[in-house]
Amino acid sequence: MKLEGCAAVVTGGASGLGEATARALAEQGVKVALFDLNAERGEQVASEIGGIFCQVNVTDEASVDAGFAKARAAHGQERILVNCAGTGNAIKTASRARDTGEIRHFPIDQFDRIIQINLVGTFRCIAKAAAGMLTLDPMEDGERGAIVNTASVAAEDGQAGQAAYSASKGGIVGMTLPIARDLMGDGIRVNTILPGIFNTPLMNGAPQHVKDALAASVPFPKRLGNAPEYASLAVEMCRNSYFNGEDVRLDGAIRMSPR
Template sequence: MKLDSTISAVITGGASGLGEATARALAEDGVKVAIFDLNEEKGEAVAKELGGVFCNVNVTDEASVDAGFAKARAAIGQERILVNCAGTGNAIKTASRNKETGAIDHFPLDKFNLIIQINLVGTFRCIAKSAAGMMSLDPLEGGERGAMVNTASVAAEDGQIGQAAYSASKGGVVGMTLPIARDLSREGIRVNTILPGIFNTPLLAGAPEKVKQALGAQVPFPPRLGEPAEYAALAKTMITNGYFNGEDVRLDGAIRMAPR
């Protein structure tokens, strides 16, 4: 797919981090962008700067997602690109023992389900609704109608202690990539997924510099945190390379996460 002003894109989680970097990278090539996010102040500012549109969207709420796509399509047209970056995580053991009292507790299922709803179901919800819209478009050269990029995590394969919910949600994103790509293949819609390692995103914004350096030192090469622009570069490659389809690609400096 050639990126220019005739192409529209929806980026979930586009107000910051990996999503913001991707929105900026696409806009640099003239792509019209719609940012789906809950952070209205930041999302509005980024959308205004890029000449796009902000949509206050909660990916766990179907009506909210429907309203977001309706607003985006009215403003910039039917998207040919969807990049799913909306997500979150928590750190809770499956079951644990209080070292002081000896009391035993287990992972609260509502907190487990919340991560699944945001990271996995929310991603699929946006994929399904975007795909239905893309199918209404005329195909481009080569029969292509659209391209999607999802965000998983190396935790899908190297989940650490306390990451059961997060790993399950991201593993689900990896697991559904190929069947969705196959589902949409006859419609000319490609689907790929990136598994980022340790990236310098807002999740680490409040961490002391020494902590960031220690995390970066765990990466074989280069021994540093990944930068959102590097994620965006891979996302653009997945979008522009027409033979890139049904793949799950680690972007992690060769790190393999230790148990903790």
């Protein structure tokens, strides 16, 4: 796909993997709309890349609809969607408190929250972007658009306490090929990246010795991933028209331990 002049939506675009992807797409001449909750940071990034910011909660249908409407009014119908919005938690399915011996289980509302943000939120944006892409004239090879999703290596080797997170990311992996097949007749490609341990704002609060230990657990290179490396792969998935229906780990060959 020729990227220059295309319009794109990047969810979670105000920071981390989403910000890096928004910047990388803008460098290719793409008109980028950022979907995020962080208005201050989102407006700043959008201003720096010549894009537009849309304050969007991916769990809210009306908010997502308003975001797409604003983005399309400014840039036209997007041919590219990159889903980076997401979050996580660490709660065991059932556990015993060390101090009191009290037995507790995973709060179901917290499980549902992760599923709603990571999995349902991703699918909501996919469905709405794909419907819009169907209105576009086809490009070379009959291509109308490209969608890139963000899962995690936890989809395949989740650690203790990651039941909700792994379920949400496993769902993204599981729906990639069916959605690509749903859209194949209309020239819309769908791929998913499974990042390993990346140096993003989510990691900023971790002590340095924790970061060092995580970096040492990566076979090669022995460091955390950097957001531009994710962005590079996301851009290639958009550019390369033969990239379709794939789930690709980007992790330095790490396989996560149980804890």
